């Protein structure tokens with residue numbers, strides 16, 4: 217469904233600690249994402265997990281290597297507050313996001329009432345997003361991406377935000393999608409969520425894939441590396 221082949225990504229940096237002003241974030245990463253699977257990505261802070269999702273979403277281009285996708289397949293990155301326009305209402309932001317994720321305007325309009333209901337934003341749905349708390353923004357972002365139908369859902373740590381009640385509801389909705397035919401890539405620091413939701417896990421360290429396979433086995437290796 218999607219394949220990264222020998223993908224490397226460098227950022228230019230002014231920090232002297234990196235190699236001649238170049239920070240090698242991903243180094244020759246290769247893997248395939250199969251249809252209908254939920255692939256977890258684990259690793260310490262700053263090892264390149266979000267960068268990998270952004271490459272898979274087409275937001276960042278790799279410095280070298282290839283990202284191969286099936287023609288016509290859509291991928292959407294689900295992350296907090298990405299791309300919200302602060303002066304537009306929740307409704308208009310949801311419409312815009314749904315269209316950016318590949319829906320036609322007509323299709324996107326049909327999602328709006330469901331997004332309003334699931335996000336429980338009530339009358340605030342009509343207010344500018346700049347008046348929202350961060351929890352309200354995350355409800356809007358999560359719900360819009362969840363209810364807009366994309367082929368590959370790229371989920372960045374999103375289930376760890378919001379209040380406990382909404383988190384529970386979001387987790388259940390995500391599980392329902394995963395149990396259906398949704399293909400998901402899921403970055404999380406929660407071992408519980410990874411074990412619960414994923415079919416397969418990649419462990420990333422220093423920009424490389426250290427292990428890939430069954431969640432229990434990869435989590436054991438990851439934990440052992442930290443001892």
Ligand SMILES: Nc1ncnc2c1ncn2[C@@H]1O[C@H](COP(=O)(O)OP(=O)(O)OP(=O)(O)O)[C@@H](O)[C@H]1O
Nearest residue numbers: 227228239241259260261262263264265266267268
């Ligand atoms: N636009 C950028 N310019 C320069 N460096 C960047 C940029 N974006 C990310 N980085 C660096 O790339 C590295 C990987 O960042 P990334 O966000 O992918 O890590 P992560 O594994 O998702 O971390 P976390 O678990 O903390 O969310 C970090 O060292 C970060 O500082």
